[in-house]
Amino acid sequence: MAQALLSLKGSLTLCSTCFNVSDSDPCSICRDPRRDHSLICIVERPPDVPAVERTSRFTGLYHVLHGALNPARGIGPDDLRIRELLTRLRGDEVKEVILATNPNVEGEATALYIRQAVMPLGIRVTRLARGLPYGADLEYADDITLSQAIEARQSF
Numbered sequence: 219m220a221q222a223l224l225s226l227k228g229s230l231t232l233c234s235t236c237f238n239v240s241d242s243d244p245c246s247i248c249r250d251p252r253r254d255h256s257l258i259c260i261v262e263r264p265p266d267v268p269a270v271e272r273t274s275r276f277t278g279l280y281h282v283l284h285g286a287l288n289p290a291r292g293i294g295p296d297d298l299r300i301r302e303l304l305t306r307l308r309g310d311e312v313k314e315v316i317l318a319t320n321p322n323v324e325g326e327a328t329a330l331y332i333r334q335a336v337m338p339l340g341i342r343v344t345r346l347a348r349g350l351p352y353g354a355d356l357e358y359a360d361d362i363t364l365s366q367a368i369e370a371r372q373s374f
């Protein structure tokens with residue numbers, strides 16, 4: 219899919235560090251010395267990057283997997299940018315990775331797989347907190363979301 223996107227817009231390329239779609243390699247985020255290069259947020263798809271950027275709460279770098287594990291559809295670790303991630307983590311001064319894969323079965327499986335692979339490197343692994351979407355009514359929350367919100371409760 220990324221390739222199809224690239225052929226549509228000739229000026230776009232993939233950053234060879236984070237694999238986000240960019241007009242330069244390395245991309246402007248990877249090049250930015252003001253960003254925290256010890257922190258990497260792992261996302262499934264390029265559009266997830268601007269979504270996190272919009273929050274203005276994250277100042278680290280990204281790693282775009284280009285998908286999620288899905289054995290039923292034959293998508294395994296080698297189909298994602300996981301090997302590139304591990305190479306990057308071995309070579310860089312990374313202290314923490316934030317797993318920001320989607321909160322669904324494939325995203326969870328991907329997060330668990332990466333956690334297993336990253337832990338031996340001695341790098342801190344965190345996961346986005348899950349819970350109720352902002353503005354949601356408790357009454358209409360599904361059981362899984364509400365259960366996770368209770369599990370991830372914080373001191374108040």
Ligand SMILES: [Zn+2]
Nearest residue numbers: 233236245248
């Ligand atoms: Zn980049």
